[in-house]
Amino acid sequence: MAAAQRGRAPGGPDWARSGPRDKRPTIEMVAKRAGVSRQTVSNAANAPHRLRPETLQKVLGVIDELGYRPSKAARSLRTRSSQVIGCRLLPSNAGGTGGVLDRLLHALCDAARSKGYDVLTFSVASDDEELEVCDDLLGRSAVDGFVLANTHYGDVRPEWLTAAGAHFVAFGRPWGEANPAHSWVDVDGAAGTSEAVHHLVALGHSRIGCLALPEGSGTGDDRFHGWQRATAALGLPCSTLVARAEDGIRSGKALTEKLLSLPEPPTALVCVSDALAVGAVRALEDRGLVAGRDVSVVGFDDSPVASVLRPRLSSVRQPIEAVAQNLVEVLLAEISGTQRRPSRCLLSPWVVARESSGPALAGATGRTTLVTLPTPDSYRKEQSR
Amino acid sequence: MAAAQRGRAPGGPDWARSGPRDKRPTIEMVAKRAGVSRQTVSNAANAPHRLRPETLQKVLGVIDELGYRPSKAARSLRTRSSQVIGCRLLPSNAGGTGGVLDRLLHALCDAARSKGYDVLTFSVASDDEELEVCDDLLGRSAVDGFVLANTHYGDVRPEWLTAAGAHFVAFGRPWGEANPAHSWVDVDGAAGTSEAVHHLVALGHSRIGCLALPEGSGTGDDRFHGWQRATAALGLPCSTLVARAEDGIRSGKALTEKLLSLPEPPTALVCVSDALAVGAVRALEDRGLVAGRDVSVVGFDDSPVASVLRPRLSSVRQPIEAVAQNLVEVLLAEISGTQRRPSRCLLSPWVVARESSGPALAGATGRTTLVTLPTPDSYRKEQSR
DNA sequence: CTCGCTGATATGAACGATCAAGTCGCCCCC
């Protein structure tokens, strides 16, 4: 059995077992043992088609036997690329959108690794600090590019990074920028809330309210507009069923109480965040109502809490894995210089239907709306580029 | 103004503004411009005491002027150290101990950066996969060492890493290993639950129950024993007030219902996780009881949910920042070879008192226990090594 | 006066890979 194959064997690789720890096999050793030159070994790994099949076989055999792996530092020095992606570690406010960013980091690591890249993380308190760290990492050639999360109105980071000549891709549209000079990947929040509306309509609802954030937040407005467009397009009488406030469970509860007090209260609520949705469910509980039976609630982000809540929360789930894959692909294209013009990529989320959204009560709507629409199951299409 | 100082200026560093992007200043350029040799420039950064003050001044001036920063790859190649720490990204099950591991990663990045190290993360599904990735990272000399989180009984990772000659520190004691050959840092869970008991006794409680995990989990047992020892030492009649089950909100609720049905139910509960504590609070709610008034509840981990819960949850908070600092310090010592024998470090958590723990009702306990103990405030001592 | 020592700086040689030119057969075609 070859050393590289038993790399995970109890004793660890050969070079670790005997001799000084920092004497890994180099390309030279492989070359000598295989009776070829360095370059041939290098080619065996990087351009196999250049070798005669038998030579390739022999070299690969020796590589495997010695457990050779190219030194990252040496390769990095020569090729001027670190094969590392930098990414700011965002505070995961577990209640809100936190779970999403956590999933993103995981998916990013996976996607990067599958392309031979590593992910380097750093924790900073502000965008300014983030740029300081980026500057440092770029200066030391520690990373080849960045993934920028949490874009927002008036974000100075894209401009700065562009000016610094750094490669990067943003997760999130360049809110407020007319014609952005950089690539981005984002999730179509409007499509998500729109699907949520359709999902509820399919369940027989027609008075579908919306809990949204105050105007001015990119993603918040986007999601709100999805609800707005969908209800308008379907001709639903919902324009008065909107309540907006800062994100949070308390907010959601307060807003819901307000909407429920209306003369014609909504029979379903589309919330632009799970925190708001949790608040909505609580407000219902306080009135002795059950989410999904008396009033349906759909959240956004499918955060971990969604599935542990008492009536499990229906929620719009973002295709984070696909987002990460796209981010990495685009970033690598950007780094390799393949990319001529900035790329844009908008992925669609989908509704995960759980107990908190159920059929409308005939008595509640006053009339039954008959609409032919796809069934909830068909929403589970994950768009992967 | 020097280029390095205006590195964060709108235009970005000089080398980015004009000329090809990958033409960073090298040590050679600095040397030529300062009229000295490479080595002198190198010394200016790495061994300033070797230079005559005036020379040092001049060299530093040029370094600053050109915005020179040593190439990570070149230095890494020569010194055979990557200045990078590897760390597995753990799934943050937001309900459970997830928040803790998230905090850990943040703190780890901060602590590492302050020592000139970077943190490289990877996401894997199992311990076996983790070792595969470690093997890969070691093979490519991509990292100098690892932080191992989530140690458990029968953990094969320490042994494997030791055999592979890798440097690492564990967050978590080597549960079940007689005399561990590796360094670790951990939080004294027993001390935490013990403090929780004392906190509750100070509030007048004497029938203090415990929600614990099934025997066999390292941290779970540790925390349970803290409650056990504290109640025994104080002579409290609590031995029957124990309920154990898997972690989770449902579990906590079920266990609490069981304890509340006892002829002499507990007036306070120490829970070995926040998830269990949340369950406990829910069980109380179902009976129309209020946590902190009728029955006190103390959780463990101070997860994000603790402070957003309805009666804000008292919880034992781990000094994660101190843990991270220690992990990094120990790991670096290990890497530098300074460390002769494995180091062990046990830090104390403390109780964060919130609404869910309050004074015992005189009627509930049957008698008022008068004990002189430190006030809740005095528990807020953060031990930082 | 010379030797040895020390402090300050300079020079050559790694580190381990890849790139850019070689070299060497071999076959084919005019």
Next chain:
DNA sequence: GGGGGCGACTTGATCGTTCATATCAGCGAG
């Protein structure tokens, strides 16, 4: 049969540092 072209490999140079050693001036001791 000479030369062009190509496939398969080799050889030198290079990436930007730091290590190990050399140089060289100044100075005190024998």
